[in-house]
Amino acid sequence: MNITLVVAASENNAIGKDNKLLWHLPKDMRFFKNTTWAMPVLMGRKTFESMGNKLLPGRMNIIITNQDGLKIEGAHVVNSLAAGVELATKNNYKELMVIGGGQIYELAIPIANKIWFTRVHTHIEGDTYFPALDKTWNLTSVESHQADEKHLYSFDFECWQRN
Numbered sequence: 001m002n003i004t005l006v007v008a009a010s011e012n013n014a015i016g017k018d019n020k021l022l023w024h025l026p027k028d029m030r031f032f033k034n035t036t037w038a039m040p041v042l043m044g045r046k047t048f049e050s051m052g053n054k055l056l057p058g059r060m061n062i063i064i065t066n067q068d069g070l071k072i073e074g075a076h077v078v079n080s081l082a083a084g085v086e087l088a089t090k091n092n093y094k095e096l097m098v099i100g101g102g103q104i105y106e107l108a109i110p111i112a113n114k115i116w117f118t119r120v121h122t123h124i125e126g127d128t129y130f131p132a133l134d135k136t137w138n139l140t141s142v143e144s145h146q147a148d149e150k151h152l153y154s155f156d157f158e159c160w161q162r163n
C-alpha cells in the first residue's frame with residue numbers, strides 16, 4: 001500500500017488552530033479535492049469534527065479514534081493506522097491518502113512514501129504543526145501560485161517522495 005500525506009502548512013509548519021484551518025485558499029481546496037477524489041482518505045477524529053462532522057463526498061472516509069464503539073454514519077471508523085491500511089487494501093486500493101491532522105500526520109509519516117505539500121508563504125502561529133521533514137525526503141515537483149484577491153498568501157504545490 002502506498003501511503004500519501006496531503007497537507008497545507010505555513011513556512012513554520014503550522015497547520016491549524018482551535019480545530020480550524022489557518023487560511024482560505026480556494027485553489028488549494030480544489031487541489032485537495034482533485035488529489036483525493038475517489039481515493040480512501042484517512043483522518044483523525046478531530047479533523048473530522050473540524051469539517052463540521054461532514055464526510056468528504058466521492059471518497060472512502062476512514063476516521064481514526066482511540067474510542068471504542070464510535071459509529072459515524074457513512075464512514076469507516078478504525079482504532080489504528082494498521083486497521084486503516086488493512087481496510088483500504090481489502091477494498092482493492094493501492095494508495096491511502098492521509099489527510100491529517102497533526103497527530104495523524106505524526107503517526108503516518110514513518111510509513112509514508114509521498115507527500116502532497118502545499119507550502120503557504122506566511123509565518124503564522126498555530127496550535128497544531130506538521131512534523132519537520134528529514135533528509136530521506138526528496139522534493140520532486142513544485143508549482144507556484146501568487147497571492148491575489150482570493151488568496152491572501154502565495155503558495156506552492158510541492159510533491160515530496162522517498163523510496
Ligand SMILES: NC(=O)c1ccc[n+]([C@@H]2O[C@H](COP(=O)([O-])OP(=O)(O)OC[C@H]3O[C@@H](n4cnc5c(N)ncnc54)[C@H](OP(=O)(O)O)[C@@H]3O)[C@@H](O)[C@H]2O)c1
Pocket residue numbers: 006007008009014015016017018019020021043044045046047048050064065066067078079080081099100101102103104105107128
Ligand atoms: N492544514 C492542513 O492540511 C490540515 C489538515 C487536516 C487537519 N488540519 C488541522 O489540524 C487540526 C486537528 O489536528 P489534531 O492533531 O488536533 O487532531 P487529529 O490528528 O485530526 O485527530 C486526533 C485524534 O485522532 C485520534 N488518534 C490519534 N492518535 C491515534 C492512534 N494512535 N490510534 C487511534 N486514534 C488516534 C484521537 O481521537 P479520539 O480523541 O477520538 O480518541 C485523537 O484525539 C485542526 O486545526 C485542523 O484544522 C489541518
